[in-house]
Amino acid sequence: MILIRYILKKFFPVFAGALVFFCFVLLLVDLLGNLWRYLLEGASLKAIARVSLFYIPKAVSFSVPLAVLFGAAFTLSSLHASNELTVIFASGISLFRFTLPLLIFSLLLSVAFFFFEDRIAVPFYARKIEAQRAALNEPVSYDNDRIVVLADGGRTVYRADYYDDGQQRLYNFMIFMRSEDRSLNRIITADSAFWDNQRWILSGAVSYIYEDGKIFFIEGSDFVCTETPDTFKNISVSVDEVSTAEAREYIAKLKRTGLPHAEAASLYHKKFAFPLITFIAVFLSIGLAGKSRKNILLVSLVSCVSAAVAFYVTQMVTMLLSQFGYISPFAGAWIPVFLFTGISIVLLRFART
Known part of the structure; x- marks a missing residue:
């Protein structure tokens, strides 16, 4: 119980700090990317602030996987650099047993992440798009x-x-x-x-x-x-930007009207597969623990970005394959999850303990 409290006490401050940092960066990038358009249309500060406010839940959704990965990688690298992991291993506690609280937390976070994305992030993002269109005076036509x-x-x-x-x-x-x-x-x-x-x-x-x-x-x-x-309306729906219930209705409409639906079906399955990235992120961090004693902040950042890029690129490839009909929509969404879970198990098997 003492070790459980200890590792969680080490992890949560780093996780929270990384989450706030990544959210701030995403909000800043979105603001600066559209600032010239706001100035051109004469948007008020209140309207701009409203857009940024509605974007916060989606920014949190984007940031959670990176924050979890960075938090776990930095925490374990710090413990390794200070020889605390060596002491723990010498006492007969394995790496898997010591980091099990992080795995359980990340698995619970994956479930919470799915509901947060579906019930909060998606509706607020839709309101963000509406507020941005209003601020930029962009008309919406269904002709x-x-x-x-x-x-x-x-x-x-x-x-x-x-x-x-x-x-x-x-x-x-x-x-x-x-x-x-x-x-x-x-x-x-x-x-x-x-x-x-x-x-x-x-x-x-x-x-x-x-x-x-x-x-x-x-x-x-x-x-x-x-x-x-x-x-008959010109309704372009991005399955990524609607709830699972709305996505099911949209896919049913595509099937009923004879329109291509492979891409929409792939994105629908991705809604269920992607939240597990928080679990995979922690699993990868555990497998990579103890690889370096120097520059742990830099190493943690590099490993965080590298793992995220590898996962997203793999997912992009499998999603494209499913959209073109080479593999099923289910496989396109879930192959990256299974693949990186397997890689994490292999890394943990050969990790220093």
Whole structure:
């Protein structure tokens, strides 16, 4: 119990200090990166401060993995440099047993990190984007053009030249209806269509029905289209920037409308895999403990940045592979976690104890 309190007492001040430092750096980078735009648009100090305030939770989310990695690496390197680890090992306590409190803490932090990101960081980041757009006078438009949407498992195809979100109206609207074997049996065209809160009202509709090798022409249409306007809006959703529930709904919409969804599915699985980076960070730090007695601050920083870069690059590669269909979305998100956990186990196996 004494050793548990001792290592946690050594770790938490470094972790807290690193967290504050990395958060400050991220806030400063975001502010300076957009400062010229704020000045150009004449944004008030209150509006700028509001943007930075809403960005704090996301900055914390970005900083936690680096702070945990740095805190663990610096703490263990300090204990090694002062020969305290040698004394602990000589008393019969292994490196794994001594650092087990850090591993348990990092695992609990991974769970907390997931909920913090999903329930706090994501909503606040959305408000940050809204506040930034308001400060920069950036208009938001959901108008869309050259629209093609699949529905009903691909049996119905909607096409429109343009969607006006302000009027909730589609122009040059066409509906292609297909049978179970995907053969075309009906086409409906309309000059326009507007949404009446329940269905689309077609204007100037004409139906072409294909039966027994013949085409029949009918003015008007009895087809009822109940697809919501959201189906036709120009909504570019980044799964990274929405909650898991919203991400599931968005992916379901992509599947339903026949749009590519591999990238969105990969990012969705990443939401569950990425929080474990805090556990992996501590595990890596333990495996690298005792590699240097000199310049422990510099060595800790270098090992921290190197491990983070290696993990992010690996994750970027696997995510790209999943987006292009070479591996599954699940594999794209989880391979880096499994790979670096394995590397950590190997490092711990050959660590000095």
